[in-house]
Amino acid sequence: MSKRKLSRQQRWRIEKVQAERNRRAGQRDAREAQRLAAGEYGPERPGRVIAHFGRTLDVRGEDGTTLRCHLRANLEGLVTGDRVVWRAAEDDQGRVVDGVVVARGERTSVLERPDARGQLKPVAANIDQILIVFAVEPAPHANLIDRYLVAAEATGIAPVLVLNKIDLLPEGGGELMALLERYAALGYPVVTTTTAEATGLAALLKRLDGRTSVFVGQSGVGKSSLIDRLLPDEELRIGALSKDSRKGTHTTTTARLYRLPASRGGELIDSPGIREFGLTHLDEQQVAEGFIEFRPLLGRCRFRDCRHRQEPGCALLAAVERGDIHPQRFASYRRIVDSLGET
Numbered sequence: 001m002s003k004r005k006l007s008r009q010q011r012w013r014i015e016k017v018q019a020e021r022n023r024r025a026g027q028r029d030a031r032e033a034q035r036l037a038a039g040e041y042g043p044e045r046p047g048r049v050i051a052h053f054g055r056t057l058d059v060r061g062e063d064g065t066t067l068r069c070h071l072r073a074n075l076e077g078l079v080t081g082d083r084v085v086w087r088a089a090e091d092d093q094g095r096v097v098d099g100v101v102v103a104r105g106e107r108t109s110v111l112e113r114p115d116a117r118g119q120l121k122p123v124a125a126n127i128d129q130i131l132i133v134f135a136v137e138p139a140p141h142a143n144l145i146d147r148y149l150v151a152a153e154a155t156g157i158a159p160v161l162v163l164n165k166i167d168l169l170p171e172g173g174g175e176l177m178a179l180l181e182r183y184a185a186l187g188y189p190v191v192t193t194t195t196a197e198a199t200g201l202a203a204l205l206k207r208l209d210g211r212t213s214v215f216v217g218q219s220g221v222g223k224s225s226l227i228d229r230l231l232p233d234e235e236l237r238i239g240a241l242s243k244d245s246r247k248g249t250h251t252t253t254t255a256r257l258y259r260l261p262a263s264r265g266g267e268l269i270d271s272p273g274i275r276e277f278g279l280t281h282l283d284e285q286q287v288a289e290g291f292i293e294f295r296p297l298l299g300r301c302r303f304r305d306c307r308h309r310q311e312p313g314c315a316l317l318a319a320v321e322r323g324d325i326h327p328q329r330f331a332s333y334r335r336i337v338d339s340l341g342e343t
């Protein structure tokens with residue numbers, strides 16, 4: 001954050017703009033409340049937030065159409081993927097013109113990111129799986145996959161490993177395939193893909209069926225290429241939005257929810273911010289819990305505050321010794337813990 005001191009005049013101007021914004025928001029809320037009270041809105045209906053722009057949202061109703069909605073005054077923090085209850089407003093001819101969101105449903109999961117002030121803010125909700133994409137080229141450095149896995153485990157959302165560009169694999173699969181098998185043995189679902197062949201996404205499509213997914217991963221691994229193949233039709237992407245947001249007044253990088261046409265009931269939530277999702281605000285304990293094979297051993301060290309370095313009676317070190325924890329995974333754990341607080 002900038003430490004620059006603001007002049008009194010600048011401060012005054014900022015406060016004035018803020019006050020004007022608050023005043024307008026207040027007016028809008030009062031108008032919505034009046035319309036609600038006057039019964040101008042129809043019955044309550046279930047919907048899903050497919051994009052959000054401040055206090056307005058695009059909500060998809062059960063019939064699949066999308067409507068621009070406002071938020072009821074006391075509702076805050078809705079994000080793409082949220083299940084909501086909304087009511088439609090109709091004009092004199094009975095045509096639905098807009099709506100108001102009156103309640104938010106329970107979330108099964110939420111993805112958070114730090115905002116400019118470093119405070120965690122939700123960016124998307126009700127995600128079933130995080131697809132961690134990596135590639136034959138650029139090859140993942142030693143603990144990259146573990147970093148993504150730890151970050152995913154901390155959200156409580158199930159991670160899936162996607163190895164892309166398998167057209168570039170050496171004969172026999174090489175080291176990367178051996179690495180993948182290790183993750184599969186830990187219980188992680190593993191999928192291989194290539195955008196270079198017509199049927200290269202078959203396994204991925206199956207994995208996307210009936211679930212809401214996000215793609216994350218390093219630059220250059222092929223996330224855009226995969227998503228382009230999954231959502232081939234530009235119209236499909238834009239068409240998902242309400243007419244108001246199609247006008248182009250909102251070119252924000254908000255997360256959007258798409259239906260994947262080729263899968264059976266699969267959905268994708270995507271934004272540049274989500275694709276870069278990484279380790280944030282985790283402490284040592286959370287990192288240890290992010291290594292799933294450590295979990296049954298945590299709390300079994302001789303010392304309650306064991307940091308698993310060289311303490312006698314450390315259950316993790318003993319497991320590495322026995323071969324129950326792979327030394328590379330343990331080295332990864334160390335490296336991640338040592339890097340905490342660096343960013």
Ligand SMILES: Nc1nc2c(ncn2[C@@H]2O[C@H](COP(=O)(O)OP(=O)(O)OP(=O)(O)O)[C@@H](O)[C@H]2O)c(=O)[nH]1
Pocket residue numbers: 164165166167168193194195196217218219220221222223224225226275
């Ligand atoms: N050989 C091969 N190349 C691929 C495959 N998928 C993507 N690529 C290429 O890899 C490069 C990077 O792909 P992108 O889709 O831009 O990767 P990205 O992960 O979206 O990268 P960022 O936008 O930087 O995050 C492009 O030149 C693609 O053509 C694949 O399956 N095989």
Ligand SMILES: [Zn+2]
Pocket residue numbers: 301306307308309311313314315316317
């Ligand atoms: Zn220990």
